[in-house]
Amino acid sequence: MNLALITLFVGAALASLFMAWVIGAGSSGATPFAPAVGANAIATMRAAFLVGIFGFAGAVTQGASVSEAVGTGLVGGGSLPVAGVILVLLLGAGLMAIGIVTGYPIATAFTVTGAVIGVGLALGGTPVWPKYRQIAAVWVLTPVVGGGIAFGIASVLPRPDVPERDSVAALAGVVAAVLVNVEFSVLGRGPDAGTLSDVGRQVLPVADLVAAATVTGGAALLVAALVRWDVGRDEQGGLRRVLLALGSLVAFSAGGSQVGLAVGPLLPLTDAVGVVSPVAVLVGGGLGMLAGSWTGAPRMIKSLAQDYSSLGPRRSISALVPSFLIAQLAVLLGVPVSFNEIVVSAIVGSGAAVGGWDAVDARKILVTLGAWAGSFALSFLLAYASAVLLL
Incomplete structure (x- = not known):
């Protein structure tokens, strides 16, 4: 056993843990329940507790997909050396920490992806253009x-000719159909x-397509009926x-999609070390995000809730449904x-539906887009x- 390699x-694991903490304490740990806090549906500390639990569950059960992409799918010609992994994680976490302190909107996915590609290409790796095109799309x-x-949902929910018991129930049915x-x-x-x-499909004694349709349709109808009632x-x-x-659900999806940004670069090293399994790495990343959610997210949840308080439950629902759908697509x-x-x-999108495009701050949007790029x-x-x- 190579002691230097293990050291x-x-x-690298400590740097990954720090990155996971920053992610949990940042927007991915605060955003999912901020609308509910703003709508006075749940207290701040309870929201932080739940987002940590659901984020951890998502990290362990769904985190492998994005983790593998970040760890091995961004640069061809071999995986990063240990020193390269440490550099990626320290740069990513450092930039994010600076963003949190200064208020500059540093985006986690853009930061980590850029760091992995930059280090990989500098060390002689080759570009993986198909993956880059997919990510860019x-x-x-x-x-x-x-x-x-969000614009479409927010346009329908307040209409008097579409009762909310029907429109919200239909949305819940769609979410349930996706979830199964x-x-x-x-x-x-x-x-x-x-x-x-x-x-x-394994349990029902019918054709696979019929079984899948039965489970999907049954879940959608059941959830829609319960919500309508x-x-x-x-x-x-x-x-x-x-x-x-x-x-x-959004907190769960955040855990599944964001943990890969913290532990993805670490996964290729597990084979070289030989004493740590990929599952253990995901669990460690999930625990780091959980700790970040419990210790760092409450203040951000409270801050974001003030912005979300003007949305109300309907506009918040309009924003969270597409957030769940897109996050799950990214995981897939x-x-x-x-x-x-x-x-x-x-x-x-939901704001434009409620207040018109004049209510959208175009300058702020352009600044945010520039910050992401x-x-x-x-x-x-x-x-x-x-x-x-x-x-």
């Missing part, structure tokens, strides 16, 4: 698709993840409960995605230059 791995389309879905087809590592056989729909008997209370459920594709980008786009460019340049000079 370097421990250093998701990043570019997220504001359009997420904002568009979401992949979880605990439901798979061997290295492959599985879905609740897959379980139905709940909202019909207590409209405001029912909306708050839907908001809490969506916040839980194995694409690192910025939760800031997802949620901000959805909020802008700048996060990637700055991270890439710093990583490339640091790797050339130090490694």
